[in-house]
Amino acid sequence: MKTSQNWVITLSTILFLVVASCAEKPKKDKEEPKTVAHEDDEMVKAPDGIITLSEAKELCENYETRRAKAILEFEMNQNPEKEFIPTQFIEFDLKTMKKYIKYVEKKARKAKVKPDSLRIYLGNYGREGKDPNRNTVFVVPTAKIDGEYGGFYIGGDGTAKLIRNYWPKNGDGNQGVQQKSEAGFFPTLKSMPYQDQSLILNDGHNGPPPNTDFN
Known part of the structure; x- marks a missing residue:
C-alpha cells in the first residue's frame, strides 16, 4: 500500500513540475506577422x-x-x-514631375476630360527672359476635346479647352499675331484671364554646367 502511495506522490510531483514549466514559457504568437511586399519591389516591365x-x-x-x-x-x-x-539638357526633379502629373490628372478629372500624353515643346527665353538667350522646354498636357486633339487648359467655366483656340483667328484662319505676341507664345498664369488656368510646366534647370552624362 505504501508503495502505491509513493507512486501516486511521485507522479503528482512530476505532473506539477511539467505544468509549472509550461506556464513559465512565454506564449508564442499564434501567427507570424506576414511580410507585406512593397510596391517598389513588384516587377515592372520596361516601357516602350x-x-x-x-x-x-x-x-x-x-x-x-x-x-x-x-x-x-x-x-x-x-x-x-x-x-x-x-543648353544641352533641361532637368526636372522627380518629385516635381510626379506632383505635376497628379495635378494635371486632378484638374482634368474635374473638367471631365482624359489627358493621355504630355507634349514637350522646345523654347527660348529671348533677350529679356529670366535666363537670357538660353533654350528651354515646357510641358503641355494633351487630350481629345470635342473631337479635336491637342494641348489644353482649364477655362473660367471649369471646362477643358484647346490652347490653339485661345487666340482669335485672322481672316486666313491663323492665330492673331498681335494678341499672340502680347499674351506670349502660350497662355501662362500671368497672361491669361484670372478665371482661366494654365497647366503648362516650365522652370526646369538648364545644363551644362555641370557636365552632361555623355561628354
Whole structure:
C-alpha cells in the first residue's frame, strides 16, 4: 500500500513540475506577422522607348555637332564679348514631375476630360527672359476635346479647352499675331484671364554646367 502511495506522490510531483514549466514559457504568437511586399519591389516591365547608353550618347553627340555649335556661333555673333554655353539638357526633379502629373490628372478629372500624353515643346527665353538667350522646354498636357486633339487648359467655366483656340483667328484662319505676341507664345498664369488656368510646366534647370552624362 505504501508503495502505491509513493507512486501516486511521485507522479503528482512530476505532473506539477511539467505544468509549472509550461506556464513559465512565454506564449508564442499564434501567427507570424506576414511580410507585406512593397510596391517598389513588384516587377515592372520596361516601357516602350527605352534606349541603350550608346544610343543616348550618339543622340547627345549628334545634337552637339549639328545644333549646339550652330547655336554657339549665332549667340557669339550677337554678343561676342560675352561667353555663351548652349543648353544641352533641361532637368526636372522627380518629385516635381510626379506632383505635376497628379495635378494635371486632378484638374482634368474635374473638367471631365482624359489627358493621355504630355507634349514637350522646345523654347527660348529671348533677350529679356529670366535666363537670357538660353533654350528651354515646357510641358503641355494633351487630350481629345470635342473631337479635336491637342494641348489644353482649364477655362473660367471649369471646362477643358484647346490652347490653339485661345487666340482669335485672322481672316486666313491663323492665330492673331498681335494678341499672340502680347499674351506670349502660350497662355501662362500671368497672361491669361484670372478665371482661366494654365497647366503648362516650365522652370526646369538648364545644363551644362555641370557636365552632361555623355561628354
